[in-house]
Amino acid sequence: RYPGGNFVSAYNWEDGIGPQSERPTRLDLAWRTAESNQVGIHEFARWAEAANTEMMLAVNLGSRGLDAARNFVEYVNHPGGTYWSDLRRKNGQADPWNVKLWCLGNEMDGPWQVGHKSAAEYGHLANETAKAIRSFDDKLELVVCGSSHSDMPTFPQWEATVLDESYDQVDYISLHMYFMNYEKNTREYLALPEKLDRYIGSVSGVIDYIKAKKRSKKDVKISFDEWNVWYHEREADEKRMKEWDWPHAPVLLEDVYNFEDVLQVGCILNTFIRRSDVVRIACIAQLVNVIAPIMTEPGGAAWKQTIYYPFQFASCFGRGTALALDVDCARYNADVAADVSYLDIAGVHDDDAGTLTFFAVNRNGEEPMTIDLALERFGEAKSVEHTLIKHENLEAANTKDNPENVKPVKQDGATLTNGRVSLTVPPYSYSMIRVTL
Numbered sequence: 001r002y003p004g005g006n007f008v009s010a011y012n013w014e015d016g017i018g019p020q021s022e023r024p025t026r027l028d029l030a031w032r033t034a035e036s037n038q039v040g041i042h043e044f045a046r047w048a049e050a051a052n053t054e055m056m057l058a059v060n061l062g063s064r065g066l067d068a069a070r071n072f073v074e075y076v077n078h079p080g081g082t083y084w085s086d087l088r089r090k091n092g093q094a095d096p097w098n099v100k101l102w103c104l105g106n107e108m109d110g111p112w113q114v115g116h117k118s119a120a121e122y123g124h125l126a127n128e129t130a131k132a133i134r135s136f137d138d139k140l141e142l143v144v145c146g147s148s149h150s151d152m153p154t155f156p157q158w159e160a161t162v163l164d165e166s167y168d169q170v171d172y173i174s175l176h177m178y179f180m181n182y183e184k185n186t187r188e189y190l191a192l193p194e195k196l197d198r199y200i201g202s203v204s205g206v207i208d209y210i211k212a213k214k215r216s217k218k219d220v221k222i223s224f225d226e227w228n229v230w231y232h233e234r235e236a237d238e239k240r241m242k243e244w245d246w247p248h249a250p251v252l253l254e255d256v257y258n259f260e261d262v263l264q265v266g267c268i269l270n271t272f273i274r275r276s277d278v279v280r281i282a283c284i285a286q287l288v289n290v291i292a293p294i295m296t297e298p299g300g301a302a303w304k305q306t307i308y309y310p311f312q313f314a315s316c317f318g319r320g321t322a323l324a325l326d327v328d329c330a331r332y333n334a335d336v337a338a339d340v341s342y343l344d345i346a347g348v349h350d351d352d353a354g355t356l357t358f359f360a361v362n363r364n365g366e367e368p369m370t371i372d373l374a375l376e377r378f379g380e381a382k383s384v385e386h387t388l389i390k391h392e393n394l395e396a397a398n399t400k401d402n403p404e405n406v407k408p409v410k411q412d413g414a415t416l417t418n419g420r421v422s423l424t425v426p427p428y429s430y431s432m433i434r435v436t437l
Helices: 006-010 041-051 066-077 083-090 119-136 157-169 186-213 234-243 259-274 308-317
Strands: 026-028 033-035 056-059 101-104 141-145 172-179 221-229 279-284 294-296 302-304 343-350 355-362 369-374 383-389 409-411 415-417 420-425 429-436
Touching (some): 056 066, 066 083, 101 119, 119 141, 157 172, 186 221, 186 259, 221 259, 259 343, 259 355, 259 429, 308 355, 308 383, 343 369, 355 369, 369 429, 383 415, 383 420, 420 429
Parallel strands (some): 056 101, 141 172, 172 221, 221 279
Antiparallel strands (some): 294 302, 355 429, 369 420, 383 429, 415 420
16 A cells, blocks of 8 residues: 555655656655655555555545546556656556556544545545546546544544445445554453454444445445554654654654564454455555564664564465354453453465464463364364464564564474364464364
8 A cells, every 4th residue: 555644645646756866855744754755656566566466556635636646547557648648658667557446545534634624525525536537447446534543533424424425436445443552451452353343343334324325236345454553662753753853764653563462463363354254455554664564774684573473374374265253262351342252263264275274362361272173064174283473471572683582383282183173272372273174
């Protein structure tokens, strides 16, 4: 997803094209930095190709609007013979990128957003922008802005108003959520995915309501295109931003993640898998250094943060059809939710690979847990593999000098008997269980 994020709401996409030596430096109002525009759409597209990932582009509906959006789409996707497409060719990209996914702004419900609008104002602008760029290509998939988080005072009325304006022109509504543990209360922290689940369920209900109201045959899905743990450096960063004088590429939002965050990210990903009937897109924010699973030093080392591993496992092995699991286990009550299952688990069946994969978090910090998986309906299973992430210190982190302090380790002890898998996992642990059929 490029170029953001809060950044996009004051971004001129034209600043990021043409010779890099001639690109202007602008003030980034979102993060109080100087933006040199050395990375633009061409550089991002080359990175996406190298990373073998699909581009999801965002247009600026904060400080700009429909006209800039349609020009950007033409620059990116039109073959040639027009001003913007020929300029792309002149700048070294002969073929269009044919980007399918487009975000209609970012977090427009947020008063912090440049060009913040009311739901009615934004819904109208998003609808008109969508109609304009759909006239260019009616197969584009468009994402309208939902709430920045579920504690916004305008939630969920924002979703209802925006979708009432734009339902027939959009394919997704975006949601964002970040997870914090300022109170250092692990039980409450690990219950937050229950709040995430309610958030998704509430917006799904709003979608159904607007669909029924409009007598529409179209389904709108959820794009959860910003999520992560974010709090470790947040207060210090906010203080620094108030004091600094528009630096270029400063160290910012470089949270160092710990083992406790492994458990949280595992639960978040499990929620998305269980809700994949309506959540069709989910983008971690971000990828490198900035609240990211990968940390680097300029000109130096790169290493995997603790949260890299549950994200890697879900990305690589969370493929196929999500399973509706009937979970029977002990539960606890938290302030954010009642009846929280100590076992947070999601499963997928990959028919092509002939595998079942389960991602399990033991949210009980006191007791080990025996997991018994009844898989008889899938026929005779051939083998089972258990990978565990566990550390005795919840605050354990990976660093440049100790990059494998927290890492996955394959385990012995999982048994497979008559279509049932049994294994015991330690307190506060993350497990991936893979069954070959």
